Structures are given as structure tokens and as C-alpha cells.
Amino acid sequence: MKKYDLVLQEFKKYYKHLSEEELFIKDLNKREIAIVPFENDIMIRHMSFNDLKSLKEYIEKNTPLHLYYSSAYYKEPHATDMNVKGWEGADLIFDVDADHIPTNCKVDHDKWICRNCNFQGIGHAPENCPNCGEKKIESISWICENCLNIAKEEVFKLIDEYLIPDFGVKIGEIEICFSGHRGYHIHVLSENFKKLSSDGRREIVDYVKGIGLEPRLHGFKIGSNGSIIGPDPKDPGWKGRIARVFYEYINKCTLEELEKVIGKKAEIIIKNREKILEDIMSNPSSWTRLKKVGIGNIVKIINIAIRDILCNIDERVTIDIKRLIRYPNSLHGKTGLKVCRLSYNDLEKFDPLKDSIVFRSGEIKIYVKEIPKIRIGDYEIGPIKDKEIEVPKSLGIYLLCKGVAELLS
Amino acid sequence: MLTKEDLAKYPFLKKASEYIESLNLSIDDFTDKYDDIVERALERVKFAIDGKLIKVDLYDPEKEILSYAVALALIYGLKDAWLIRRFANNEQKLYYEMLITEDNYKIIEIAKDGFNWDLELIEDNFIIPVEQFLEIAPRFQAREWKLINSLLDKGKVYLKKVKIARLISEAVKNKIIKKSEEEEIKRLKLPEKLLYKAEVVKSKIERKEIKEEYKEIYTPIKEDLPPCISYLIKEMKSGKAITHMARFTVTSFLLNIGMSVEEVLEYFRNVADFNENKTRYQIQHIAGMIGSKIRYLPPKCEVLKSFGICVEPNELCKKIKHPLQYYKIMRKKKNEKI
Numbered sequence: 001m002k003k004y005d006l007v008l009q010e011f012k013k014y015y016k017h018l019s020e021e022e023l024f025i026k027d028l029n030k031r032e033i034a035i036v037p038f039e040n041d042i043m044i045r046h047m048s049f050n051d052l053k054s055l056k057e058y059i060e061k062n063t064p065l066h067l068y069y070s071s072a073y074y075k076e077p078h079a080t081d082m083n084v085k086g087w088e089g090a091d092l093i094f095d096v097d098a099d100h101i102p103t104n105c106k107v108d109h110d111k112w113i114c115r116n117c118n119f120q121g122i123g124h125a126p127e128n129c130p131n132c133g134e135k136k137i138e139s140i141s142w143i144c145e146n147c148l149n150i151a152k153e154e155v156f157k158l159i160d161e162y163l164i165p166d167f168g169v170k171i172g173e174i175e176i177c178f179s180g181h182r183g184y185h186i187h188v189l190s191e192n193f194k195k196l197s198s199d200g201r202r203e204i205v206d207y208v209k210g211i212g213l214e215p216r217l218h219g220f221k222i223g224s225n226g227s228i229i230g231p232d233p234k235d236p237g238w239k240g241r242i243a244r245v246f247y248e249y250i251n252k253c254t255l256e257e258l259e260k261v262i263g264k265k266a267e268i269i270i271k272n273r274e275k276i277l278e279d280i281m282s283n284p285s286s287w288t289r290l291k292k293v294g295i296g297n298i299v300k301i302i303n304i305a306i307r308d309i310l311c312n313i314d315e316r317v318t319i320d321i322k323r324l325i326r327y328p329n330s331l332h333g334k335t336g337l338k339v340c341r342l343s344y345n346d347l348e349k350f351d352p353l354k355d356s357i358v359f360r361s362g363e364i365k366i367y368v369k370e371i372p373k374i375r376i377g378d379y380e381i382g383p384i385k386d387k388e389i390e391v392p393k394s395l396g397i398y399l400l401c402k403g404v405a406e407l408l409s
Numbered sequence: 410m411l412t413k414e415d416l417a418k419y420p421f422l423k424k425a426s427e428y429i430e431s432l433n434l435s436i437d438d439f440t441d442k443y444d445d446i447v448e449r450a451l452e453r454v455k456f457a458i459d460g461k462l463i464k465v466d467l468y469d470p471e472k473e474i475l476s477y478a479v480a481l482a483l484i485y486g487l488k489d490a491w492l493i494r495r496f497a498n499n500e501q502k503l504y505y506e507m508l509i510t511e512d513n514y515k516i517i518e519i520a521k522d523g524f525n526w527d528l529e530l531i532e533d534n535f536i537i538p539v540e541q542f543l544e545i546a547p548r549f550q551a552r553e554w555k556l557i558n559s560l561l562d563k564g565k566v567y568l569k570k571v572k573i574a575r576l577i578s579e580a581v582k583n584k585i586i587k588k589s590e591e592e593e594i595k596r597l598k599l600p601e602k603l604l605y606k607a608e609v610v611k612s613k614i615e616r617k618e619i620k621e622e623y624k625e626i627y628t629p630i631k632e633d634l635p636p637c638i639s640y641l642i643k644e645m646k647s648g649k650a651i652t653h654m655a656r657f658t659v660t661s662f663l664l665n666i667g668m669s670v671e672e673v674l675e676y677f678r679n680v681a682d683f684n685e686n687k688t689r690y691q692i693q694h695i696a697g698m699i700g701s702k703i704r705y706l707p708p709k710c711e712v713l714k715s716f717g718i719c720v721e722p723n724e725l726c727k728k729i730k731h732p733l734q735y736y737k738i739m740r741k742k743k744n745e746k747i
Contacts, residue, residue: 165562165563166561166562166563166564167539167561167564168539168562168563168564168565169564192538192539192540192564193540195540196540196543197543197544197547199543199547199548199686200540200543200544200547202547202699203543203546203547203555203556203557204543204556206555206556206557207556207557207561210557211557212552212555212557212558213557213558214552214553214555214558217552217553217558218558218560235560236560236561236562236563237559237560237561237562238557238558238560238561239560
């Protein structure tokens with residue numbers, strides 16, 4: 001059997017049994033649909049379908065290795081000329097991907113290689129090759145429980161700390177998709193943001209990533225008697241956020257840590273820590289005790305303290321108003337896992353390595369070249385190298401899709 | 410309630426265009442009739458090119474409303490991108506000045522009628538839905554206009570009156586420029602008589618005014634610039650499209666001698682295929698504000714030679730390897746003299 005034959009067969013079966021309802025997306029007839037077929041790696045773009053039935057028929061006949069739809073709404077989604085296509089708006093999308101989050105466990109499961117000079121390394125892939133400086137880095141990454149948990153935390157942070165309180169997005173307008181690989185897509189389906197330009201979306205990206213933040217513009221002033229007036233932790237938006245992160249940082253930091261940020265003045269803060277914190281939390285909030293520390297140093301502390309509350313998202317996805325994005329309930333061609341559609345309330349108990357499995361029955365025999373320790377469902381395996389093994393079908397297909405195993409008849 | 414006087418002050422409002430439509434006039438009707446309106450329209454154009462703000466005549470609101478529409482038709486009919494931008498800039502200033510002294514409730518009505526914005530007033534702050542704020546705010550470069558430096562709560566941005574005035578007036582400017590890119594406007598043909606009148610106004614002031622336009626912005630002393638950069642600036646001023654490499658060279662050079670993105674942008678305004686957003690984006694990129702976050706230096710002389718950008722090299726050019734060196738040496742010489 002050829003490498004892909006089994007995968008194709010299983011994908012075909014999956015799409016045959018998929019119901020039309022599961023293929024539902026908002027305004028299907030205005031979206032561009034694209035697939036990557038099994039035969040080659042060439043994407044077929046600019047397709048459009050008037051209803052779920054015709055889409056279902058198409059993918060049953062032409063089994064996709066990857067299936068995408070446009071975040072954009074078009075007047076004529078099948079047109080290839082962008083002027084004729086007629087952009088009418090796009091969903092606001094955020095991409096949280098473990099690839100963009102430097103997690104500690106990456107040294108255990110990720111490798112990268114420079115396609116220019118063949119220099120290799122393990123862990124989080126650098127942007128430029130440390131050997132030759134070229135940007136031709138190819139990473140070989142694996143899905144991992146820890147990475148996915150951290151990605152999930154990022155999703156909650158984005159929604160709970162930014163989208164709902166600051167942007168006023170309602171829970172019902174948020175749709176979350178597990179990508180079927182290393183992360184989540186957050187779709188905001190609100191009509192309000194639909195027409196936003198790419199520049200407007202960039203401002204939203206900068207807002208949640210903390211780019212361009214100028215703490216001085218959030219209510220810091222020198223009072224008439226030389227005292228410092230500052231924001232209140234109860235204030236909304238970044239104004240309150242700045243006061244809160246400052247409070248939390250001062251509450252936890254050691255003298256040495258603080259000295260690294262603001263030098264000798266750190267002593268003043270540590271000595272009066274209790275009182276300073278009490279003042280900031282009191283009503284109204286007071287920053288007077290920080291007079292000798294100065295606004296410049298307060299800003300320095302804030303710039304360090306905000307690091308943990310910034311969202312790790314891939315900005316390119318949000319800014320691109322013509323993005324093709326994975327179709328909900330389709331299969332990811334690199335893993336064989338399902339792109340699961342979730343509501344906000346589903347997310348907490350969602351286990352991506354279990355709930356996205358579709359090939360549940362049977363076992364297959366494969367030859368494995370090399371893999372780190374991985375888990376799919378309840379089955380854990382590895383690290384192994386050059387070995388023939390029998391594994392549950394879901395894991396087998398995952399490894400076949402990854403291209404690190406061969407099917408044995 | 411928006412009165413006729415309000416429409417005279419803010420003739421960009423939808424209510425004003427509805428009024429004009431109700432009269433059922435076309436631009437051809439102004440060839441032999443309504444001379445006073447045409448006169449006023451020409452005056453508006455002249456003021457715009459001069460960079461002066463006209464005084465609205467509230468005693469004759471109809472004339473004001475109509476003459477604004479005719480002025481726009483003249484500006485569009487002349488098919489001169491520089492002129493359109495100049496006019497739009499001037500309109501922005503005009504409305505800003507009027508709006509900052511306007512009653513708060515009136516501002517809310519103007520924003521609603523003009524741009525369908527849903528403003529509300531909370532104490533001395535205006536609040537505006539974030540998506541409406543983001544239609545215009547990204548056009549401003551100042552850090553205080555970034556969303557992250559604004560107060561955002563439950564989908565609403567809080568703004569003081571001066572900022573709302575800036576936002577609305579910038580939206581007018583944007584609308585005037587955007588409209589000029591519409592097919593229907595591109596096809597617009599003025600009756601010959603009107604076109605002639607408009608050309609006369611334009612020709613009288615244009616040359617002088619282009620000079621002034623450049624005076625407004627920060628201009629490095631020409632003699633301090635290496636010949637290659639001077640040459641490119643001259644080409645751009647005359648409206649020629651220059652190569653990609655040449656654009657990169659000028660942009661990175663000007664940024665590196667301390668000019669801001671907006672200032673560099675001004676140099677590109679006359680270039681034939683000028684697109685404001687695209688150009689700003691490219692300049693920001695080279696400035697390292699976006700993308701790779703690397704602030705680019707202009708290429709070395711050696712590279713400029715190979716791209717044919719090095720022209721008329723002088724004595725000093727022979728001693729240097731990089732165009733920025735030229736500038737630094739010239740500046741130093743001057744300081745020593747002083």
C-alpha cells in the first residue's frame with residue numbers, strides 16, 4: 001500500500017459520514033472555499049458553494065487533505081480577480097498557536113533545521129539561523145499536552161481579559177476552533193468588526209500584545225505639590241490594567257529583581273512596600289509615596305510587569321482580511337485530528353488530544369523512523385527510533401500524516 | 410436638530426447632499442446660471458490652495474451648501490491628485506476649528522449624520538464604539554492615538570472634545586479623497602466654461618503654492634544632501650514615478666537624518682502613482698516601526714552605483730562610501746562655521 005492510501009481511505013470515510021449540519025458556517029455562499037487534495041500539494045482556491053448540500057457532495061467526491069474557508073465575505077467568492085471578488089467584510093480572527101509560544105517542553109519534542117546550511121537545534125525554533133543568519137528555518141514540531149494547555153490559557157486570557165471587558169464582545173459571539181494541530185482559532189462573529197480594515201485590526205493586535213503602550217498616557221501626572229497622580233486599579237481598560245500589574249509586581253518582587261529594573265531606588269519601594277500597596281488599593285487610589293521613585297521608574301517597572309498579561313497571538317492571521325482558515329469539523333492533514341468547534345463554555349473541559357480523535361477503532365502496523373514521547377487519546381508512546389509497532393489507528397494515522405512512519409501491510 | 414445654518418457650516422453632511430439632490434441640478438446647470446455660486450465655489454478652491462480657511466457666510470446658507478458641492482466638482486474635474494489632497498487637508502482644518510467650539514449635542518448629531526457614528530456623552534467625555542474609532546484613528550501616527558493608549562471599556566473608546574473634533578474632521582478629509590477614487594468621479598467631465606475658470610484659478614496659484622507646501626514641512630538644506638538624494642527628490646517633486654530601489658534609498662535616507670514618517674510621506678505626495686496608506690505602510694516598515702522592527706539604513710554608494718542611482722558625483726562623493734556620511738560631513742562643516 002502506498003503511504004497515503006490508508007489515510008485517504010479513512011479521510012474519505014470520515015467525510016462520507018459527516019452531516020451537512022456539521023459543515024455549517026455563517027454565510028457559506030459568501031465564502032471562498034479551498035482544498036489541498038491528496039494527489040499533490042497544490043491548493044485549489046476560489047471555489048464557492050451555494051448550500052451545504054453541494055459542498056458536502058464536492059468533498060465527498062474530492063477528499064481533501066486540508067479544507068479551508070475564507071474569513072472574508074465576498075460578493076462573488078469564486079472570482080479570482082480581487083476586484084471582481086468584491087470584499088464585503090471579514091470575521092475578526094485570532095490565532096493562538098503553540099508554535100509562537102516559547103514553552104519549556106519544546107526542547108523535549110521539537111527540532112529545527114536550517115535549510116540553507118543544515119545547522120540543527122532542539123526546542124523553540126529561532127527566526128534566523130544562528131549559524132548562517134538565513135531565515136530558512138524548518139521546524140519539526142509535535143503536539144504536546146503541555147503546549148496545548150498553555151495555548152488554552154492564552155485563549156482564556158484573550159477572551160476574559162481583553163475581548164469581553166475591553167472590547168465588549170459577548171460570549172455568544174465567540175467561536176473557538178481547535179486547529180487540529182498545535183493551537184486554537186478564536187472567531188469573533190460580531191457584525192461590528194466585520195468591516196474593519198487591516199489597519200484597524202492591527203490596532204486590536206497591538207492592544208492585546210501590548211505593542212506601543214505608553215503608560216504615561218494612562219493618567220500619570222505630577223500634582224501641584226510635586227506628588228504623583230496615577231491610575232486606579234479599578235479603572236477600565238489599560239488604565240486599570242497598568243495599576244493592577246504594578247501592584248502585583250511590587251507585591252511579589254524581591255529587592256534584587258527590582259534593583260535590576262530601577263537600580264538603587266528599589267530600596268525605597270521594598271522598605272515601604274506594605275504602605276505603597278495599601279495606598280494604591282485605597283479609595284481613591286494614591287501614588288504619593290512613590291514621589292521619590294519618580295514616574296520614569298514607575299514606567300520602567302510597568303514595562304517589565306506587563307509581560308505576563310500580554311497575549312501571545314500570531315498577528316498575521318488577525319491583520320489579514322482575506323485569510324483562508326481551517327474549516328470547522330474538517331480533518332487536519334498533518335495530524336488526522338478533527339478541527340473541533342467549541343463554545344466558550346466547552347473550552348475548559350476540552351481535551352484536544354482526546355476529543356479531536358475520529359479514527360477510534362482498530363489497530364495498524366507501522367514502521368516508525370523516529371519520534372519523541374507523544375500521547376494521542378489514552379495511548380502514550382515513545383521516544384522510539386527505527387521500530388515496527390502495532391498502534392491504535394488514530395495514533396498510526398497521526399504518524400503517517402506527519403510523515404515519520406510507514407504503513408506495513 | 411440640524412438647521413440650515415449647520416448644513417452651511419458642515420456641507421459634507423448627508424442632510425446637505427439630500428438638500429442638493431432635492432434641487433435636481435446637474436453641474437451643467439452652472440455654466441450660464443448661478444454665477445454667484447460658481448464665484449463662491451472658485452473662492453473655496455482658491456482658499457484651499459492658498460491654505461487659508463474661508464469664513465462661512467451664515468446669511469446665505471443655500472449659497473454655502475451649493476458652492477461646496479460645486480467646489481468639489483471643480484476639484485474632482487481638474488483631476489489633479491495633489492489638488493484634491495490639498496483641498497481635503499484644508500477642509501479638515503476648517504471643520505476642526507469649527508467643531509472644537511461647537512455644542513456637544515451638535516457634535517453628536519454631526520457625527521451621526523455625517524458618518525453614522527454613535528457618539529454619546531459621559532460627563533466631559535465623548536464615547537464612540539471602538540470599530541467606528543478604528544475607521545479613522547489608525548491614520549494618525551501620534552502615540553496618543555493608538556488604541557492601546559486610549560481608554561477602552563466595553564467596546565467604547567473615551568475621547569475628549571478636541572480629539573472627537575480631530576476624528577470627525579479627518580473623516581471628512583478621508584471621504585473627499587476616497588470619493589476621488591470612485592469610477593464615477595474619475596469619469597466626471599466639467600462643462601468647458603467651468604473647467605476653464607477652474608484652470609485659471611489653479612494656474613494662478615499653483616506654482617507659488619507648491620513652493621509653500623514644501624516650506625511647511627521640515628526641509629533639510631538642499632546643499633547638505635548628496636547629489637543622488639537631491640536628484641531623486643527633484644524627480645519626485647515633479648511627479649515622476651521612481652524605481653523601487655530609488656524609493657527605498659530616499660526613504661531610508663530621510664528617516665535616518667531625523668525626519669518623521671509623516672514628513673517623508675509628504676515627499677511622495679506628488680508622485681504619479683501615490684497611494685497614501687500603502688506609502689505610509691512602506692515608510693513605517695523602513696523606519697522599523699512595523700514588520701521586522703529593523704530600522705533600515707540607505708544602501709552604500711557602491712550599491713547605489715550598481716543600481717544607477719548615483720548621479721553627478723562631486724568631489725566630496727569621491728571621499729565617502731555612504732550617502733549618510735556626506736550629510737554628516739556637510740552638517741559638521743556648517744556647525745564649525747557657526
